[in-house]
Amino acid sequence: MSKISVYAKHCSKCYVLMFATDYGKDPRSSDGLRSSCRSCQNEVNLLSKKKYPERQRQYRSLYIKRNPEFHRAKEKRRRARLKGASLYRVTKLDLAKILRNPCFYCGSTIRMTIDHVIPLSRGGSHSIGNLVAACKACNSQKRQRFVTEWNKERFSHAEAVPSLRTSLGDTLDPQEPRHLSILQGKETNKNR
Numbered sequence: 108m109s110k111i112s113v114y115a116k117h118c119s120k121c122y123v124l125m126f127a128t129d130y131g132k133d134p135r136s137s138d139g140l141r142s143s144c145r146s147c148q149n150e151v152n153l154l155s156k157k158k159y160p161e162r163q164r165q166y167r168s169l170y171i172k173r174n175p176e177f178h179r180a181k182e183k184r185r186r187a188r189l190k191g192a193s194l195y196r197v198t199k200l201d202l203a204k205i206l207r208n209p210c211f212y213c214g215s216t217i218r219m220t221i222d223h224v225i226p227l228s229r230g231g232s233h234s235i236g237n238l239v240a241a242c243k244a245c246n247s248q249k250r251q252r253f254v255t256e257w258n259k260e261r262f263s264h265a266e267a268v269p270s271l272r273t274s275l276g277d278t279l280d281p282q283e284p285r286h287l288s289i290l291q292g293k294e295t296n297k298n299r
Contacts, residue, residue, distance in 0.1 A: 116140070120147035176202060179221070187233035195234035202238075211239035212254075218243040226251040 114127040119142040130140040131148060141148060156163050171178045176199060187193075202221060209216050211224075222241035225231030228251045241249070249257045 114138075118142075118144040118147055120144070120151075183221075183223075183227075183233055187227050190227045192227045192230065193232040193234070195232065197233065197235060197238065201235055205235075205238055205240050208240040210242040210245055212241055212245040212249070215242040215244070220246045222246045222249065224254060226253070229253065 115124055116127070116130070116138070117124050118130075121144065123144070125144050127138075127140060129144050129146075131145055132139060133141045136142065143151070180197060180199070180202060205221060206219050210219070211222070219240050220243055222239050222245070223231045223233070224237050224239055227233065231237050248261070252260075
């Protein structure tokens with residue numbers, strides 16, 4: 108029969124005997140745990156925040172400056188919650204993978220941003236399937252419109268458009284009759 112041992116220790120602040128799971132980690136201590144329990148440590152942290160609000164603001168602004176992509180992602184999640192859109196966890200790795208691609212709309216690789224294909228304000232979700240890489244120019248022009256609405260306004264004069272990337276990365280040539288009808292929005296799923 109195996110012997111089960113449960114580690115417990117006294118909190119240095121409230122002197123209550125608690126399990127090891129009630130303590131935060133501290134690699135500097137001999138047992139690898141903090142000397143005070145989590146609830147006591149939370150009280151200390153709250154008092155520190157109230158006592159030194161300016162220092163807390165400085166830490167926050169410094170963190171935002173050092174981690175701008177994390178802050179942008181957090182703001183997008185907040186906007187999605189406010190709009191009532193469905194919200195899925197998007198990691199920094201996911202965002203980095205998306206940003207490695209050229210602009211979804213024009214193929215540029217300069218000043219890349221993340222864009223919601225279906226805008227949050229129009230019921231889109233903050234998820235991998237709705238996020239694409241877009242250059243700053245395209246993202247700013249598109250604003251809160253659907254891609255089809257934006258393309259109609261953007262490409263109202265098809266002869267002035269050298270090429271347009273499709274979602275598959277194909278290039279549409281305005282000189283070719285089939286592509287011209289797609290660019291002008293005349294072709295539907297029935298015609299294809």
